Structures are given as C-alpha cells and as structure tokens.
Amino acid sequence: MNIYTADQPKKEAPGATAEDVVRHDAEPVNSAKIRKPLYEARKKIFPKRAEGRFRQFKWIVMLITLGIYYLGPWIRWDRGPFAPDQAILIDLAHRRFYFFFIEIWPQEFFFVAGLLVMAGFGLFLITSAVGRAWCGYTCPQTVWVDLFLVVERFIEGDRNARMKLDKAPWSFEKIWKRVSKHAVWLLIGVSTGGAWIFYFADAPQLLLDLWTFQAPAVAYLTIGVLTATTYVFGGLMREQVCTYMCPWPRIQGAMLDESSLTVTYNDWRGEPRTHGTKKAAAEGKVAGDCVDCNACVVVCPMGIDIRDGQQLECITCALCIDACDGVMEKLGRDKGLISYATLADYNANMALATGNGAHAINPNIVRDADGHFHDKVKHFNWKIIFRARTLLYMGVWAAVGVGLLVALLSRDRLEVNVLHDRNPQFVLESDGSIRNGFTVRILNMIPEPRVISLSLEGLEGATMKINGMDQPDSRSFDIPADPDKAVTLKVYVTVPRDQLHDDEQHFHFLAEDKSSNEHDVYKAVFNAPADVKNKDHH
Amino acid sequence: MADKHVDELSGVETTGHVWDGIRELNNPLPRWWVWTFYACIIWAFGYTIFYPAWPLLTENTKGIWNVTNRSVLKDELAVASGAQKVFVDKIAAMPVAEIVKDKSLSEFATAAGAAAFKVNCTPCHGSGAQGGVGYPNLNDNDWLWGGSAEQIYTTIAHGIRDTGDPDTRVSEMPAFGEMLKPEEIQNVAAYVADLSKQPVTSGDPAAGKEVFATNCVACHGDQAQGNRDLGAPNLSDAIWLKGSGEAAIIAQVTKPKHGVMPAWTVRLGDTTVKELAVFVHSLGGGE
Numbered sequence: 069m070n071i072y073t074a075d076q077p078k079k080e081a082p083g084a085t086a087e088d089v090v091r092h093d094a095e096p097v098n099s100a101k102i103r104k105p106l107y108e109a110r111k112k113i114f115p116k117r118a119e120g121r122f123r124q125f126k127w128i129v130m131l132i133t134l135g136i137y138y139l140g141p142w143i144r145w146d147r148g149p150f151a152p153d154q155a156i157l158i159d160l161a162h163r164r165f166y167f168f169f170i171e172i173w174p175q176e177f178f179f180v181a182g183l184l185v186m187a188g189f190g191l192f193l194i195t196s197a198v199g200r201a202w203c204g205y206t207c208p209q210t211v212w213v214d215l216f217l218v219v220e221r222f223i224e225g226d227r228n229a230r231m232k233l234d235k236a237p238w239s240f241e242k243i244w245k246r247v248s249k250h251a252v253w254l255l256i257g258v259s260t261g262g263a264w265i266f267y268f269a270d271a272p273q274l275l276l277d278l279w280t281f282q283a284p285a286v287a288y289l290t291i292g293v294l295t296a297t298t299y300v301f302g303g304l305m306r307e308q309v310c311t312y313m314c315p316w317p318r319i320q321g322a323m324l325d326e327s328s329l330t331v332t333y334n335d336w337r338g339e340p341r342t343h344g345t346k347k348a349a350a351e352g353k354v355a356g357d358c359v360d361c362n363a364c365v366v367v368c369p370m371g372i373d374i375r376d377g378q379q380l381e382c383i384t385c386a387l388c389i390d391a392c393d394g395v396m397e398k399l400g401r402d403k404g405l406i407s408y409a410t411l412a413d414y415n416a417n418m419a420l421a422t423g424n425g426a427h428a429i430n431p432n433i434v435r436d437a438d439g440h441f442h443d444k445v446k447h448f449n450w451k452i453i454f455r456a457r458t459l460l461y462m463g464v465w466a467a468v469g470v471g472l473l474v475a476l477l478s479r480d481r482l483e484v485n486v487l488h489d490r491n492p493q494f495v496l497e498s499d500g501s502i503r504n505g506f507t508v509r510i511l512n513m514i515p516e517p518r519v520i521s522l523s524l525e526g527l528e529g530a531t532m533k534i535n536g537m538d539q540p541d542s543r544s545f546d547i548p549a550d551p552d553k554a555v556t557l558k559v560y561v562t563v564p565r566d567q568l569h570d571d572e573q574h575f576h577f578l579a580e581d582k583s584s585n586e587h588d589v590y591k592a593v594f595n596a597p598a599d600v601k602n603k604d605h606h
Numbered sequence: 607m608a609d610k611h612v613d614e615l616s617g618v619e620t621t622g623h624v625w626d627g628i629r630e631l632n633n634p635l636p637r638w639w640v641w642t643f644y645a646c647i648i649w650a651f652g653y654t655i656f657y658p659a660w661p662l663l664t665e666n667t668k669g670i671w672n673v674t675n676r677s678v679l680k681d682e683l684a685v686a687s688g689a690q691k692v693f694v695d696k697i698a699a700m701p702v703a704e705i706v707k708d709k710s711l712s713e714f715a716t717a718a719g720a721a722a723f724k725v726n727c728t729p730c731h732g733s734g735a736q737g738g739v740g741y742p743n744l745n746d747n748d749w750l751w752g753g754s755a756e757q758i759y760t761t762i763a764h765g766i767r768d769t770g771d772p773d774t775r776v777s778e779m780p781a782f783g784e785m786l787k788p789e790e791i792q793n794v795a796a797y798v799a800d801l802s803k804q805p806v807t808s809g810d811p812a813a814g815k816e817v818f819a820t821n822c823v824a825c826h827g828d829q830a831q832g833n834r835d836l837g838a839p840n841l842s843d844a845i846w847l848k849g850s851g852e853a854a855i856i857a858q859v860t861k862p863k864h865g866v867m868p869a870w871t872v873r874l875g876d877t878t879v880k881e882l883a884v885f886v887h888s889l890g891g892g893e
Contacts, residue, residue: 106621108634305638312636491734495745495890500844505745505890535888536709560890565844 071121072329072448074393074403084398086345092116092362096373110308112234113371115217116227120390129205130214138259141266145169150551151515158268164552170476171552173513182472186465193461195323197453198408199330203316204385209309212260212302213369216253223249227366253303254295261294307370311381321380325411327452331384332409333364333375336421337402339429341375356431357405363395364388364406374406402441413446420444482520483511484579486590493595500565502596508557510579512549520547520579522557527575527594529567533560561594568600690714698877702755705884706892712884719885722878726870735889739849740865745889748845751775752834753893759883763876765869766837774869777837782821783860790817795855801830801842804850 097111145155145168152159157166165172165180172179194201203210224230224245236242265287266274277283278291301309310317324330338358342348348355358375365373367387372379374388392406420442421429434442441447489505497503510520523544524530531541535558539545549555563573573594580587611620613631620629654660657669687694693714697705706712724733730741737743747753751761761775768774782791789809794817796809818830825838832840839847847865848858870879886892 106632106634107637107640109637308636308638312639489734491732492736492743492745495736495743496844497746497891498748498840498843498845503745503890533890536712558888558890 070450071125072408074121074389074396074407076402083400086343086359086399089359089361089363089395089398091343091360092366094362094365096365096376097371110305111371113307113369114227114230114234114366115369115371115387116366116391117221118367118387118390120387120393122386122390126205126214126385126387130211133206133208133211134215138263141263141271147171147515150517152270154270156267157270160268171513171515173511176479179472179476182468182475186468186472189461189465189468192323193458193465195320196325196328196461197458199324199328200317200320200382200384203310203320203383204331207316207383209301209314210369210383210385212256212298213306215256216302216306217369219252219256220249223252250299250303253299256302257295257298258291260298261291264294265290307381310370310383317380317383325457326415327410327412327455327457329408329410329448329452330378331374331382331386331389331406332411332414333377333406334404334409334414334417335375336414336417336429337431337434338375338405339431354430354432356429357396357401359395359399361395363391367391408448410452413448416444416446480586480588481513482518482579482581482586482588483513484522484577484588484590485509485511486577486592488593488595494597496597497562501562502565502568502600503560503562504594506559506561506577506592508559508577508590510547510549510555510557512551512553512555515552517551518549518581518583520549520555521545521582522547522559523578523580524561525576525578525589527561527563527573530561530563530575530594533562534558535560563594563596565600568596571596571598571600690718694877697880702759702880702883702887705880706755706887712888715881715884716888718878719881719883719888722874722882723885726874727882730867735886740847740863742847742865743845744886745891746845747891747893748840748843749834749891749893750832750837750839750847753887753891755883755887755892757834758886758892759880761867762882762886763869763871763879766867767864768866768869770872771869775837777825778864779825779838779858779862781861786817786821786859790814791856791859792852794818794822795852795859798830798841798855799850799852802844802846802850804852806852808852 097113140156141154143155144153145166146153147166151171152166154166155168157164159166163174170179191202220230224233233242233245262275262278269287274283274287278287305313335356335358337356339356340354341358341360342353342355343360345355345359362373364375365371365388367390368374369385369387370381370383372381374382386408389404389406389408393403396403396405417434418429419425421431421434423430423433434445436442485508487507487509489507493504495503495505508522510522512518512520521544522532522534524532531543532545533541534545534547537545537547537557541562547555547557573596575592575594577590577592578587579589611622611629612618613620613629616631618631618633621632623630654667655669656671657673658666659669660667693711696711697715700708700711705715723731723735727735731737731744732741735744742750749757751757751766764771764773764775766775786794790813792809793811793814794809795814796806797811797814797818800806800811818826819828822830825833825836826841827833827838830841832838846854848854848863870882874882
C-alpha cells in the first residue's frame with residue numbers, strides 16, 4: 069500500500085470553496101509570538117481526531133504492537149515435561165530465555181546482543197529512509213499516548229468538547245468525566261505493568277498468584293512502578309517525554325539527510341496562504357493552496373505547526389497529512405500540500421517557485437495553465453529509499469542477521485568444559501603413578517534427560533575416577549544428565565608411572581550422547597613431574 | 607533585563623545575556639523540570655536524615671535508620687546462614703560415612719569444608735592440601751591413619767599427639783640411634799630404600815633385612831606395608847613423609863621426628879570437622 073502519495077480527487081467539481089473550510093483557532097505551543105519566561109508551564113494540547121490513510125495505518129500498527137505486548141506471554145509452546153510451556157519467557161531464576169523453539173543459556177547471550185545490534189542498525193535504516201518513523205508509529209510512548217487519547221476522546225469528546233470541559237467550572241459532569249478518564253488510564257497502566265511481569269514467570273500461574281496475593285513482592289512493585297510510568301508518561305506528560313526527556317529525537321536528527329523522507333509542508337505551493345482565493349484573485353494577489361485553516365495544527369499530538377518547517381518536536385506521525393489532505397479533497401485541490409518529501413525535492417521545488425530565490429514564493433509558477441503541476445516539480449519516488457547509505461545499513465543489518473541465524477542453526481546442545489586443578493598440578497600416588505584432578509562440566513542444553521558418556525581419548529594407560537560415581541576406575545563413564553542442566557564432576561585421571569613419557573601430555577575429554585551421536589571434545593593437558601622424561605628411573 | 611530583545615533570525619526572545627555580542631536565546635525549560643530539581647533537593651535532605659551523612663568533629667551523623675554497611679552485611683550473612691541451616695542440621699545429625707553417600711549433602715559439605723580448610727589447615731598442609739616434608743599430602747592415596755571418611759573424621763576431630771585430647775591418635779617410633787649401631791641403621795635404611803626401588807649406595811640391603819625383621823616388623827609389618835592402627839607408615843611405596851632417599855631414612859631411624867596435629871572439634875565444633883573430613887575425602891585419595 070503506498071500511503072506516501074494521496075489519491076487525487078477529480079478536478080471538475082470541487083465540493084467546497086476555500087471560504088467554506090472551517091478555520092480553527094489554534095496557536096502552536098512553540099510559537100515565537102508568545103513571550104517566554106525561563107521556565108514555563110506545559111501548554112495543554114487537545115489533539116483533534118484525524119482521519120485518513122496514515123491514521124488508518126497507525127490504528128493497524130497500534131493493534132499489532134499492543135496485541136504483541138499484551139498477548140505475547142499467553143502464547144503456549146510445548147517443550148515437553150521438563151521445560152516451561154510459555155512461548156516467550158525470561159526465566160531469571162534459572163537463567164534461561166525461551167523464545168518459541170529457541171532456548172538461550174546465559175553464555176549464549178550474544179544472540180541478544182546481536183539482536184540489539186540489528187535493532188540499532190534497523191533503526192538507522194528506517195530513519196535514514198523514512199525519517200522518524202519509529203517515533204511516529206511504533207514507539208511505545210506514541211502508541212500508548214494514542215491509546216490514552218482514544219479513552220480521553222471517548223469520555224470527554226473531541227477537541228472542542230475537551231477544551232470546553234477544561235475551561236468549564238467544576239461540576240458533577242466535569243468531575244465524573246475526569247474521574248472516569250483517569251480511572252481508565254490507571255487501569256491501562258495496571259494492565260501494562262501486569263503484562264510486563266508475565267514475561268518473567270508462567271503467566272497463568274502468576275495471574276492466579278496476583279489475584280490471591282501469593283505473588284512475590286517484586287511483582288507488585290514492578291506493576292506499581294510501570295503503572296505510574298504508563299499513567300504519567302501516557303496521560304499527563306505525553307509530548308513532553310518526546311521533546312524534553314527522550315534522547316532519540318536528537319540522535320535521529322543526525323540520521324537524516326537530504327534524501328530522507330520526512331513530513332513536509334510544501335510551501336512552494338501553499339504560500340502565500342490566504343483565507344479566500346476569490347477575494348485574493350479579485351484583489352489581484354497570488355494565492356497559495358494553504359487556506360490557513362489550522363487543521364494540521366489541531367490534529368498534531370505534539371501541538372506544533374508543521375508549516376513552520378522541520379522541527380525537533382515533530383515525531384512525523386503524519387496526522388497533519390491526513391488532516392490537510394481532507395481539506396484539499398473538499399476544496400478539489402491536489403492532495404499533498406503537506407506530504408512525505410525529501411529535503412532535496414523540497415529544495416528543487418522551492419527553487420522553482422521562487423525563481424531560484426529571486427522573488428517571493430509564487431505558486432502559480434509550479435503549475436501549467438490547466439492547473440496541473442509543472443513537469444519540473446519533483447514528487448515522491450520510491451527509488452529514493454534505495455541509496456548507498458540505506459543499502460549499507462541494510463547490508464550490515466542483514467549480515468548480522470545471517471550471522472545470528474547460522475550461529476543458531478549450528479550451535480551445540482551438548483558441551484563439555486574442563487578446568488585443570490592447578491594446586492596441586494599433579495599428585496604422586498602410593499604406587500608411584502601420577503594423578504591429575506579436573507573439574508569437568510557437562511552441559512545438557514536440551515529439556516530432556518540424557519545419559520552422556522564421558523571418556524578419555526589418548527593418554528595411554530590412563531584411567532578416570534569420578535567422585536560420587538559408584539564405578540571402578542575406567543576410561544569411560546556414563547553420566548546421567550538432568551534436562552536443561554549442567555553436571556559438574558570432580559574427575560581424577562591417573563597414569564601409571566611406566567606409561568608416562570613427558571611432563572606435559574595432551575589428551576581429550578570426549579562427551580558423547582550415544583543415542584544421537586551428538587558430541588563435544590575438550591583438549592586437556594596431563595601434567596607430571598619433569599623427571600618422568602628420564603626413562604631410566606627404577 | 608527590562609528590554610525585550612528578539613533574535614531576528616530565529617524569532618526567539620533572548621535572555622538579555624550578551625557575551626562578545628553573542629546573545630543567549632531563551633528557549634524555556636518546562637516547569638516540571640524545575641520541580642523535579644527541587645524534589646531532588648528535598649529528597650537529598652530526607653536522605654541525610656535517614657542515612658549516615660553529615661561529618662561532625664569526631665564521627666558522622668548516624669541517620670535515624672542507623673544503617674551501616676556492616677549492619678547490612680550482618681543481616682545478609684544471617685539470611686545466608688538461615689538458608690544453609692537445612693544442610694547444616696542434617697550434617698550435624700548424620701555420620702560422615704552417610705554424608706559422603708548423599709549427593710547434595712556431600713556437595714554442600716565439600717564446599718563448606720573447603721572454606722574451613724583454607725582458614726584453618728593451609729598453614730601446615732598448604733593451600734592445595736599438597737602438604738610438604740613432615741606435613742602429609744592429603745590428595746594422595748597414602749594414609750597413615752586410614753583414608754575412609756570416618757577415619758579422616760576421627761583424625762581431624764582428635765588430632766595427632768595432641769596432649770589435650772585423651773582420644774588423640776598416638777604413636778611413637780623409638781629413637782634407634784640409641785639402640786642400633788650406625789652400620790645397622792645404614793643397612794636397614796638401604797633395605798628400606800631398595801624396597802621402594804630407590805637407589806642404594808652405602809648400606810647392604812641383605813644385612814638390613816635382618817635388622818628390619820628384628821626391630822621394625824612389629825609396627826611396619828613383615829612386608830614393610832605399614833599399620834594404620836598404629837599410624838605406622840608404609841615403607842614400600844613411593845610416598846615419603848619425612849623425605850625419601852637413604853640419608854633421610856637414616857636420619858628418621860636414628861632420631862625420629864614426630865608431627866603434631868591439634869584436635870579440631872574443640873576449636874571448630876563437630877559439624878565443621880565433619881565438613882572438613884568430607885572435603886579431604888573428596889580430594890582424590892579418599893577410600
């Protein structure tokens with residue numbers, strides 16, 4: 069679906085004239101017209117409900133993101149009797165992370181690091197291609213503010229009703245509307261905090277525990293903290309979080325270049341704005357497409373005026389595009405007075421409209437006699453997304469992804485780690501043989517019990533003794549390994565004196581699952597006193 | 607500044623501060639930011655009331671919660687030992703022979719014993735329990751008084767030649783320097799060295815065998831295999847507590863040195879001694 073360019077209405081019969089469009093009384097909150105103290109109170113913003121293709125898209129994104137967040141922990145995934153059946157689970161107590169068919173042990177945390185690298189490059193890619201799309205559509209702050217606004221609108225009405233209610237003296241109606249609004253917000257906050265903790269424990273059991281007050285204190289505390297942050301950030305602070313608290317708008321500024329798509333007011337066709345085209349024409353003045361209706365300002369969740377140009381506050385949610393397109397449609401003019409455009413295109417069109425800066429904007433220059441745009445006017449083009457910068461980001465992103473995938477598919481689920489005793493390095497036994505101690509750790513990384521055979525490879529004449537195993541000395545032991553657990557063994561390897569020929573002999577510990585042929589090998593060293601090199605001893 | 611000055615380029619009002627003709631734009635901070643700042647100051651004062659904070663002449667204010675790192679540590683240690691109590695109580699109630707057979711209990715006891723060993727035993731036996739001349743290596747399979755968990759426990763509990771413990775392990779090798787002639791000692795040393803395949807240089811092993819049969823078999827056995835009931839070492843193996851070689855053997859036969867180990871139960875308590883026994887038993891030589 070191409071949402072970046074609007075479908076154009078038929079030219080013949082405009083449904084309304086510029087005079088018919090409702091003009092809103094609105095002033096952007098960051099307007100330079102207002103005298104400012106060093107600190108200022110937050111100016112209330114009453115975003116009007118927008119309608120259009122971007123609003124549609126944002127509803128879909130909201131549904132998907134909130135759906136994933138709230139329902140994620142409730143998806144079940146059968147892993148057999150020895151592992152939890154929750155599809156997404158961060159089991160901190162047992163240090164395991166489960167994601168559908170993937171199970172990650174702490175030493176495999178690089179998968180998470182890799183995903184974070186991918187998220188970073190993904191963000192660079194998206195930002196350099198389509199601007200602050202993360203901010204405008206998918207950032208939790210944006211999504212939850214949208215959700216909170218739905219509640220606000222449902223209870224208090226749209227912009228005008230809300231402004232009226234805000235100004236009205238306290239009455240029964242105002243009180244119950246305010247109380248119910250904040251109550252619903254708090255409820256959303258509680259369920260947001262609640263959903264978070266379900267990722268860290270078995271969700272159905274934890275929900276039951278929460279109701280019966282059996283859940284651990286940290287669960288209630290986390291819900292409390294996240295309820296507070298959701299309520300305060302989503303309900304009370306809203307755009308202040310983006311403008312003053314979030315570092316990302318500043319970083320994203322550095323990610324944009326002249327080929328990045330951003331929400332742009334095309335003043336090369338909009339200016340000079342005028343309230344009445346007929347009146348202007350009668351007076352012999354040039355009139356741009358902008359009828360100064362402020363529809364773009366009233367829908368803005370940040371309370372700014374996009375016609376002031378690119379600004380830090382703009383999260384590029386594109387609701388102003390929807391609002392303006394609606395007005396343009398009514399007027400029978402070309403949509404896209406506010407549109408996704410690149411700085412390069414904008415500059416080219418601006419140069420066209422101003423005669424390379426020779427005069428003020430004359431929107432008549434960009435159109436031919438029939439009212440169609442001049443051939444030289446540059447429009448949105450998909451190809452702009454594919455350029456060196458974005459391809460590079462794409463390449464790095466894909467390379468990390470492929471690397472992770474290869475690592476995931478080729479990883480071992482059976483590992484053996486060995487630590488050689490250093491103090492003492494070797495022990496002289498009563499019969500003159502030499503013994504070395506090893507701490508052997510066998511990792512059974514699947515949620516099934518297995519019997520792992522641990523054996524010696526190389527080192528002629530050596531035998532093993534394992535603490536806690538009722539088995540005579542041997543070169544091979546069958547170790548029962550619990551599902552998804554590591555077994556730590558104290559292993560003593562003894563070599564008769566006459567079989568030793570060096571003070572440093574290499575051999576291997578072989579851990580093997582004989583039923584599946586999965587195996588892992590650890591290269592180890594057997595130490596002996598230096599005098600074993602002298603074969604003439606008695 | 608009374609004058610209102612607006613920057614022409616940005617249209618933003620300035621604060622009135624001018625440095626070298628450069629003016630500072632006034633883009634106001636949100637007011638809640640200042641409130642947050644004030645709230646932090648109030649929080650800081652609250653903190654100094656509840657926690658140790660202000661330096662005085664000789665000490666500092668304690669704070670009404672009287673929190674110190676030491677008291678926090680004490681609480682944490684209490685919690686930790688509370689968690690260990692289940693294991694410790696079981697160890698106190700069970701004989702060591704049973705403890706070593708119980709997987710989880712022996713793991714706990716080994717870890718606890720290792721900690722106690724580092725504090726109490728390393729001065730003589732070494733940090734790796736590897737011993738030294740005169741101090742037995744506890745890793746090997748050569749035991750003077752027996753290498754089962756129960757025997758090791760008895761040795762640690764009552765010590766060796768500890769005069770303060772009536773049940774201590776006692777053995778004493780006579781000073782043969784006063785009973786045998788020097789060449790007899792030389793020959794018996796040659797015999798013993800030959801038994802464990804050490805090079806013989808001075809004495810006559812054949813003559814030494816007769817001396818050994820007359821004087822030594824009572825304790826060390828007719829094969830010189832030792833006797834654990836008496837703490838008499840095995841003289842036919844590769845391990846020599848007081849040093850190997852004829853010279854060392856001659857010295858030990860002439861005027862024996864006797865090691866002493868204190869009885870540890872009185873110092874550490876029975877449970878810790880059991881843990882130590884399990885740890886030493888796990889070192890590889892345990893029987």
